[in-house]
Amino acid sequence: MSRWPNAYFMAASLYILVGVNWGLYMSITHDFATAPAHAHLNLLGWVSMAIMGGFYALLGKETPAWLVKTNFVLMNIGVVGMITGLGLMFTGKAAIEQLAPFIAVSEIAIVSGFVSFAVAVFLSLRLRVATRRTLAPAA
């Protein structure tokens, strides 16, 4: 079995460790300025990566490795880049004009990651239908 689902769950578990501690920090300090970055880290890094890993472990086992890898690399570049950019923006450590190109590239990586995931989902369905037709006994 491919080890890629493990890679997705490992990344997701690291993101949620940062995410929940970030949330705890906001609760303790009563400084909620970075809440949108915390939310995106948890929803993209934890929820989305775990769903993708679950898909590749269960339904998408036949997905070509290059596509699973492309999906993984794009999502990680996007999550790390976008959350860093949003964090710097909401803490006022850098101006939005300086960060905009960086955040935009990260967002494009995330959108491309979701596009590669959608391709994997549809491709996997096609492969399953084709396999079932091949295995079906002739009437």
Ligand code: HEM
């Ligand atoms: C120990 C775990 C967590 C803690 C302590 C925590 C804490 C917080 C805090 C303090 C806020 C800001 C609330 C405010 O602005 O009034 C927040 C917002 C939010 N959190 Fe968390 N959180 C945790 C886990 C999660 C998880 C697992 C998710 C999603 C999977 C999540 C998604 C969100 C969302 C969507 C928002 C709203 C962001 C916004 O209004 O811009 N959080 N969280």
